[in-house]
Amino acid sequence: MSCVLQAEGLTKRYHHAAALDGLDLQLPAGKIIGLLGPNGSGKTTFMKIAAGLLTPTTGQITVCGQAIGPKSKALVSYLPDRNCFSKRMKVAQMLDCYQDFFPDFDRARAEDMLSALAIDRDARFQTLSKGTQEKVQLVLTMSRRARLYLLDEPIGGVDPAARDYILHTIINNYDPDATVLISTHLISDVERVLDEFLFLYQGKVIRQGEADAAREESGKSLDELFREVFKCLPNC
Amino acid sequence: MNWKFSGDRPVYQQIMENIRGSVLRGELPPGGKIPSVRDLAAQAQVNPNTMQRAMTELEREGLLVSGGTSGRTVTTNLEVLSDMKEQILEDLARECAEKFMVFGVTPSQAAQRLLALDQKKEEMK
Numbered sequence: 149m150s151c152v153l154q155a156e157g158l159t160k161r162y163h164h165a166a167a168l169d170g171l172d173l174q175l176p177a178g179k180i181i182g183l184l185g186p187n188g189s190g191k192t193t194f195m196k197i198a199a200g201l202l203t204p205t206t207g208q209i210t211v212c213g214q215a216i217g218p219k220s221k222a223l224v225s226y227l228p229d230r231n232c233f234s235k236r237m238k239v240a241q242m243l244d245c246y247q248d249f250f251p252d253f254d255r256a257r258a259e260d261m262l263s264a265l266a267i268d269r270d271a272r273f274q275t276l277s278k279g280t281q282e283k284v285q286l287v288l289t290m291s292r293r294a295r296l297y298l299l300d301e302p303i304g305g306v307d308p309a310a311r312d313y314i315l316h317t318i319i320n321n322y323d324p325d326a327t328v329l330i331s332t333h334l335i336s337d338v339e340r341v342l343d344e345f346l347f348l349y350q351g352k353v354i355r356q357g358e359a360d361a362a363r364e365e366s367g368k369s370l371d372e373l374f375r376e377v378f379k380c381l382p383n384c
Numbered sequence: 385m386n387w388k389f390s391g392d393r394p395v396y397q398q399i400m401e402n403i404r405g406s407v408l409r410g411e412l413p414p415g416g417k418i419p420s421v422r423d424l425a426a427q428a429q430v431n432p433n434t435m436q437r438a439m440t441e442l443e444r445e446g447l448l449v450s451g452g453t454s455g456r457t458v459t460t461n462l463e464v465l466s467d468m469k470e471q472i473l474e475d476l477a478r479e480c481a482e483k484f485m486v487f488g489v490t491p492s493q494a495a496q497r498l499l500a501l502d503q504k505k506e507e508m509k
Binding site for chain 2: 180364
């Protein structure tokens with residue numbers, strides 16, 4: 149029963165182009181789920197709607213039974229695919245900001261992770277490398293005790309060692325009540341941590357299932373399956 | 385334990401093979417304690433649900449014994465252990481035979497080759 153997110157007929161149009169086209173989706177609790185799809189398939193649009201940054205053109209979406217609004221935002225920890233802070237802020241100020249905004253923010257956990265990644269709290273955000281900026285934002289996102297984590301391309305810009313650390317963080321934060329939704333193109337890097345996967349194409353879910361079941365059935369990795377499924381589709 | 389996974393097979397099955405191997409090699413002795421699912425998942429860098437599934441399956445096979453709150457241990461039932469060893473060796477032999485067959489070498493010819501290999505080693509000494 150326990151569904152963390154429920155979407156029905158979710159559609160988002162930008163003028164005439166539909167980024168999401170009648171998307172139906174239920175995300176169970178306690179799972180790590182991969183949101184996989186080619187560029188322009190609607191992954192970021194879906195996450196932004198669930199995070200409350202965009203309103204859908206039509207359709208319904210709820211998080212833990214709450215309509216999108218202040219109550220749902222308190223339950224959702226969102227990692228955007230770009231920087232969302234003023235570049236002049238210091239890392240410590242970003243921690244303060246999260247502490248102010250989110251009652252579920254665990255500052256000690258964030259400080260631990262920053263230390264593990266050797267990130268200076270007094271550094272200004274703009275002086276950090278692109279990869280380090282991404283790490284800081286991920287640390288903030290994962291330090292909340294949320295019910296739903298939306299991670300938009302969390303490992304895209306970081307080195308392989310930091311990728312391992314990020315995956316390690318996601319595994320260590322595992323909470324049977326919370327669900328983590330990860331969108332990425334780097335499927336081979338994340339696939340061993342995924343319970344389930346969703347293939348998104350032209351704003352619709354075209355395939356979903358359990359990662360191990362798919363491997364058993366097809367004898368292929370999710371990465372190979374992705375390449376196969378999206379190879380035969382036009383316009384991608 | 386050495387955690388390496390290939391992507392094209394279910395991860396939980398690979399975990400099971402890995403743990404069976406550790407028991408057979410004596411790294412996990414009969415009656416030995418198994419770390420918690422959470423610790424193992426962190427070590428292997430896999431999803432805790434996947435690790436849980438592998439543990440449950442190994443319990444069903446009888447290799448691991450659930451001790452309630454005190455955690456899991458390796459079975460002390462020697463019959464289960466020897467059956468498992470038998471099974472693994474049989475699988476290995478079958479796989480080996482299939483590989484030889486690709487080159488048209490029958491199992492008995494393959495056996496002779498293995499023996500010859502052994503003799504060579506003896507002579508080296």
